[in-house]
Amino acid sequence: MKKIRNRMMLIALTLALVAMVLAACGKNNDGKSASESPSASASDTPSASASDTPSASASAEPSAEPYTLTFFTNNSDRTVGQGKMEQDLIDQYMKENPNVTIKVETLSPDPQFQDKIKVYNASNSLPDIFTAWGNTNFLSPLIKSGALAEIDRSTLSEHGFIDAALDGFSSDGKLYGLPRNSDFFGLYYNKKIFADNGIEVPTTEADLLAAFTKLKAKNIVPIAMDGRDQWVSGLWFDNMLERASGTFDTSKNAMDRTGSFKDPAVIQAAAAMQKWIDAGAFGKGFLNQDYGAARNMFGQGKAAMYMMGEWEMGMAADENFPQEIRDNIGAFAFPTIEGGKGVTTDLAAWFGGGYAIANNSKHKAESIAFLTWMFKPENWAKGVWQNGITFPGQKYDQFMTGNETAVQKDLSQMFNTATSYSGTVAQDKFTADTQKTFYDALSQLELKKLTPEEFSNTIDGAADKSAKASQ
Amino acid sequence: MHKIMSDRKTVFLLMAPGMVLFAIMIVVPIVISFYYSLTNWDGVGEYSFVGFKNYADIFDSDSIFGLSLRNSLLLGLGLVLIQHPFAILIAMLVQYCGRWEKLLRVCIFIPSIISTFVTTKLWVSIFDTTFGLLNRVLTIIGKSDWSQDWLGSPGYAIGCVILVLMWQGFGYAFILYYAGIKGVPKDLQEAAMLDGASQIQFNFRIVLPLLTPVLRINMVLAVVSAFKQMETVYLLTNGGPANSTQFMSTYLYSKAFRESMYGYGNAISILLVAICLIVTVIMNRAMKREVGEY
Structure with a gap:
């Protein structure tokens, strides 16, 4: 009982403090917010x-x-x-x-x-x-x-x-x-860089790997990647897993324990991720590159592609980026991977x-x-x-005006032609501590400190712990 | 005066404000922290007592805790064995720079007065793999195969973090030794010179022993700061890649606030306090040596 009373006191104190801080902030505003x-x-x-x-x-x-x-x-x-x-x-x-x-x-x-x-x-x-x-x-x-x-x-x-x-x-x-x-995940690309290097929008892994080679020869980073925030890698993994297994259910079932991450598709997806990294997909040093740095790299034309969600469609209107690049932003869905069952119209989309x-x-x-x-x-x-x-x-298709930006249209096309949606992505189903295990495993996979097999065992353990904790 | 000081009541009254402040700011939080370290609190919901389970978990199965302790020790060694001898040497040399002395003194201290955030971000961009200064210079001098993913590969990252920390703390270490050296009376130098001592002999046989009190306090401060290190590491690598640059403070932050394991995080913080206390006591004992008056 005493414990609870103490906690209430703590909460009350915290709230009082927050209120005081907020009140102080309010006073400093230029009066506009106060009256309106x-x-x-x-x-x-x-x-x-x-x-x-x-x-x-x-x-x-x-x-x-x-x-x-x-x-x-x-x-x-x-x-x-x-x-x-x-x-x-x-x-x-x-x-x-x-x-x-x-x-x-x-x-x-x-x-x-x-x-x-x-x-x-x-x-x-x-x-x-x-x-x-x-x-x-x-x-x-x-x-x-x-x-x-x-x-x-x-x-x-x-x-x-x-x-x-x-x-x-x-x-x-x-x-x-x-x-x-x-929200959904895809790849933005710079149409001008693609055209200059004779690259078509890739729909298969082989196309994409060939594009990496061409871009690397020109000293352009193929994909700008935020490797420091592991949630991006988590989304990447979701996509790769779907492309390998052909269904988002692999991850869904593994999380609710009707299935398992010890699925061969997990190993296949993890191996493909390592293959992309070996092929130089993200350039060097992406693991310590944060969100802003990756976005900037793409926006300043140093990278040909950018792996990110639809919420970055505003880049086309971001005046910090050169006009020439803003006018050339497009987007495409994740390509299929070799030996995988997934198709490009399966979309990692969540709400x-x-x-x-x-x-x-x-x-x-x-x-x-x-x-x-x-x-x-x-x-x-x-x-x-x-x-x-x-x-x-x-x-929202009845509200299309035709004045949308090119990238908005590309994304809209991806979203509306999708044949399946993922729903809540795997990382959001973990409890807080097992999510950290999942993220750590991802960065170790990217560092090659874990083999795809070890990775699949580690995250399966995390999923198991998470499911038990939330029962 | 003596009468007042021997009156216990007065002594108590005079000390009370300080003790109260000390208790509220330091003792009470540590006690509360210890209390929570015995629970499985997640920061929000209900919690229950788990005894010393958190501590047992730390010692039994937490390899990252071991790693963060090792990194903290590594940093402590780096500061004591590299940064401080170097700082003493520079402090001695600056004496002989004549009219440049003041300018050098200021320049060496500048990194210490710039915000940690700024200097850390500066180093982040120096170490950047693609656009960083370091790799650029290596490419220009034709050693491009030496260029590395400095902060992104576990082997180099810890070295880079320690280097940056040594650089950031250098100014303070330097200024303390410099003040100590300035405090050595001129007549000692004159006497030494008359006896035919060289400048090197004077500095290492006379000045260095006289620096012992400064040295002692500096060493303790260095080791404690190595254990407490948080913000620079957080900004440089945030413990990554794959926990390879996790230090005790960053690790406890990550446990408590990223993984919502407040009980566990508190257990780490109690261990951190205990380790700092033990290290301070041991170092004070080890270096307790009377120094002559001058």
């Missing part, structure tokens, strides 16, 4: 005082009485990208429903955001609506402790959600959140970010109603696509 921030405007409306009325939660229909919802998001910048999209929709909703006030709280980067969610959950004061991720190590503890409200999937039939995207937020057939974007609702929210029905409205196709999906922000987790 939604939380400030919320207190101006008369509805704020009535926010505590418990009657609202009783009815299933959103009531006409004034009420306040709290919205906690990881998009701190409310003037660009997803943050602006959220804010625009929130403002619009409050305008259409004058009795509703939505208070926004933001915190980034993600690890800190997730820590605060844990603190909120521990002190039983989760915000009504908050950013959530489908990753096992984030979502399943919350679901297990009954912290999340269930959303009725049948009410979303008009929304055009991709099934796999909703599955990412589901557990035991119940839906606990709505996905806001689709990471989204929103969830607190189960003990006083305005659960209202929160669900707002979220359902926010994700109407003409709201979120149309907005994020037409502003080039991200790929929604919903169908």
